Amino acid sequence: MEYFVQQLINGITTGSIYGLIAIGYTMVYGIIGMINFAHGEIFMLSTFIALIVITALGILGMSSVALIIFALLLVLVVAMVLTAVWGWAVERIAYRPLRGSFRLAPLITAIGMSIVLQNFVQITQGARVKPLQPIVSGGYTLMEKDGFQVALSNMQIIIVVLTVGLMTAFSLIIARTPLGRAQRACEQDRRMASLLGINVDRTISLTFVMGAMLAAVAGVMYLLNYGVIDFYIGFVAGVKAFTAAVLGGIGSLPGAMLGGLLIGLIETFWSAYFSVEYKDVAAFSILAIVLIFLPSGLLGKPEVEKV
Amino acid sequence: MSHWDENPVLSVEHLTMRFGGLVAIDDLSFSVGRGEITALIGPNGAGKTTVFNCITGFYKPTEGRITLHPHVDGGETFLLERMADHEIAREAHVARTFQNIRLFGGMTVLENLMVAQHNELMKASAWTIGGVLGISGFRSAEHEAMDRAKYWLDHIGLLDRADDPAADLPYGAQRRLEIARAMCTEPVLLCLDEPAAGLNPRESNQLNELLRYIRNEHGISILLIEHDMSVVMQISDHVVVLDYGCKISDGTAEEVRNDPSVIAAYLGVEDDEVEDVEAEVEGAAK
Structure with missing residues (x-):
């Protein structure tokens, strides 16, 4: 029982990070119908930006708790802004010029962009793994039995609270603000949206910016929680998050979050009860099984063709 | 010179649109009167929707000029053929609908x-x-x-x-x-592409009421393409008739209805038979 609860906590934490990245995939797919394969790299960039800012601010040497909290908030904001610029630039350079082109063209540039970003970081930051000492430490022991403690770390609490908060905020933006309405309108009929005076290009850019910002939050959390990053983490995280988006139903915001949680949980439980080596196999197998029975994912709307 | 030419909200001058060798619109000129309902009619394939697409920026005309005069007393004008479609919507305030319904269904x-x-x-x-x-x-x-x-x-x-x-x-x-x-x-000009298509008579009447209301109470100029002649004849102040990309008639609903070349275009007679049709129409009028 204790073991189970501990795995549940770990799974939800991992799942939250996947969910945050998955939203970027799902929102971009919703509005322009393409998979932004460079999104995992955007996540990876944000971890490096965060590491650089943490080092520059000298957070590791700080002793006052209030100062550390303030500095970490600053890291989060700087990482979100700079990552948003990267996200915006990728769209501007690699996707917008191909908007009128055939469907596969932006998919190919997306893969190209992904390779470019990976190599850029590898060259400028080196290929070695970058470690970071834990900054947020401490936590609570929820229960204890026969020497096995169920631990809930402060970092895990922060991750889950931040994820829930951001999910709520973004759902409200999509549902209630003019920007969200414009995004949903562009999703359904870009040409008509343009004829109603909506600047479609700007709306698409803002979608990439929003996705990149959420990926940046995930990146900062990932760095603080796991403490090791390298230029290649974007690939695995990206594939997992993409899987989460598809599992939840691509195009659906709550679906992305649910998919992220499920992938996180499946992975964690599989590693805990079966074997760590096969955790990815388990996650992808579940994806395959779900897609056989629910081709549009768990929360995706099936496309009904009116005749 | 008719009253719609005096202070038009939209003037189309020598508009030509070619697709490769096909001439969809050939040297077309007409005016849309301010605060009036103008109908653009013609047989299938006459080029009506192409005219709409030129006005709303979907197509760039091969030749010609499309000028929007938003203000009664002159002021700023827009050369629509030089603007992108979202600029036409946002800055010139020309709104349009399509033959098929394009609402955001979800x-x-x-x-x-x-x-x-x-x-x-x-x-x-x-x-x-x-x-x-x-x-x-x-x-x-x-x-x-x-x-x-x-x-x-x-x-x-x-x-x-x-x-x-x-x-x-x-x-x-x-x-x-x-x-x-x-x-x-908040458009200056409302362009409607076959608004009555597929409507039953009751709905068609409601549409007429709505369009009259927009014209009378809001003073908005309307340009519409329509096949349903009952709609056209009941509400239009001004009718422009196209056939094979050329204007064949331009006047009030009454004038156009009695124009032999319009009748000929709709009945599909050969060019040399037009005179016979004209004679028949005149005979019938007497």
């Missing part, structure tokens, strides 16, 4: 009307940041937009369905909603 009826007021709301919400924080400027702008949306919903009789998905409305109601949505963009 959004609610009310949201469809709110989206049409996107630009003011976006500014008022300080590009979303203020919207999230709920600043008062945004709230009042949102209220204003909501009032405008409700005003039009009331007029098209859909107030009680404001929160239903637009795709769930019956066909005729969707048509009226599209016009209401176009009106929410």
Whole structure:
């Protein structure tokens, strides 16, 4: 029982990070119908930006708790802004010029962009793994039995609270603000949206910016929680998050979050009860099984063709 | 010179549109009178929709000039053939509908009307940041937009369905909603491509009422393409007839109805038979 609860906590934490990245995939797919394969790299960039800012601010040497909290908030904001610029630039350079082109063209540039970003970081930051000492430490022991403690770390609490908060905020933006309405309108009929005076290009850019910002939050959390990053983490995280988006139903915001949680949980439980080596196999197998029975994912709307 | 040429809201001059070797519109000139309903009619393939596409920026005309005069007393004019489609919508305030319904089916009826007021709301919400924080400027702008949306919903009789998905409305109601949505963009000129297509007689009458209301109470100029002659004859102040991309008649509904070349175009007679038809029409008139 204790073991189970501990795995549940770990799974939800991992799942939250996947969910945050998955939203970027799902929102971009919703509005322009393409998979932004460079999104995992955007996540990876944000971890490096965060590491650089943490080092520059000298957070590791700080002793006052209030100062550390303030500095970490600053890291989060700087990482979100700079990552948003990267996200915006990728769209501007690699996707917008191909908007009128055939469907596969932006998919190919997306893969190209992904390779470019990976190599850029590898060259400028080196290929070695970058470690970071834990900054947020401490936590609570929820229960204890026969020497096995169920631990809930402060970092895990922060991750889950931040994820829930951001999910709520973004759902409200999509549902209630003019920007969200414009995004949903562009999703359904870009040409008509343009004829109603909506600047479609700007709306698409803002979608990439929003996705990149959420990926940046995930990146900062990932760095603080796991403490090791390298230029290649974007690939695995990206594939997992993409899987989460598809599992939840691509195009659906709550679906992305649910998919992220499920992938996180499946992975964690599989590693805990079966074997760590096969955790990815388990996650992808579940994806395959779900897609056989629910081709549009768990929360995706099936496309009904009116005749 | 007819009254619609005196102070037109839109003047189309020597418009030509070629697709490769095909001449879709050939040296077409006409005016849309201010505060009037102008109908563009003609047999299938006459080039009516192509004219619309040139006016609203979907096509760049091969030759010719399309000028919008938004203000009665001169002032700023727009050369529409030089503008992109979203600029025509946003800056020149020309709204259009399509032959097929293009509502945002997954959004609610009310949201469809709110989206049409996107630009003011976006500014008022300080590009979303203020919207999230709920600043008062945004709230009042949102209220204003909501009032405008409700005003039009009331007029098209859909107030009680404001929160239903637009795709769930019956066909005729969707048509009226599209016009209401176009009106929410506060247009100078409203271009309607076959608004009465597929409507039953009762819905068709409701449409006539709505268009008259827009003209009389809001003073908006309307340019419409229509096949349903009962609609055209009842509400148009001015009718322009196209055939094979050329203007064959231009006048009031009454004048056009009796124009032999129009009758010939619709009945599809050979050019040399037009004179015979003319004679017949004249004979019948006597």
